[in-house]
Amino acid sequence: MTKHLGNLEQPLAEPSKATDCFWSKILSLQSDFVSENPLLQMVIKEVGHICLFFPKFHCELNPIELFWLYIKNLYWHSNHKFSTWKEYQALFEHTCIACPLSTIWKYFQHVD
Numbered sequence: 001m002t003k004h005l006g007n008l009e010q011p012l013a014e015p016s017k018a019t020d021c022f023w024s025k026i027l028s029l030q031s032d033f034v035s036e037n038p039l040l041q042m043v044i045k046e047v048g049h050i051c052l053f054f055p056k057f058h059c060e061l062n063p064i065e066l067f068w069l070y071i072k073n074l075y076w077h078s079n080h081k082f083s084t085w086k087e088y089q090a091l092f093e094h095t096c097i098a099c100p101l102s103t104i105w106k107y108f109q110h111v112d
Contacts, residue, residue, distance in 0.1 A: 041053075063111050066110065070103065071099065074099075078091055
């Protein structure tokens with residue numbers, strides 16, 4: 001058994017990401033791989049829209065994060081007035097609707 005598992009007394013070594021990095025580097029050097037667009041992007045472009053991919057959860061590059069910040073601030077300033085779960089739910093629904101469309105447009109222009 002120890003022949004296959006090695007020394008069971010010593011802690012396991014951390015997995016190396018060197019192989020993942022190596023394969024990522026190789027794929028990034030292949031022109032056909034780099035020029036391939038994701039299926040989602042191809043479908044969106046076929047119907048005449050623009051597809052943009054933003055880094056996940058990046059507050060300065062993703063407009064939904066700015067919108068979420070607006071909602072959290074408005075909710076935070078108002079939530080001390082309520083005591084039941086239904087009141088909090090109603091407040092959350094109200095704050096989601098309360099953001100003016102012009103503000104949402106500004107968020108998109110900010111990241112553009």
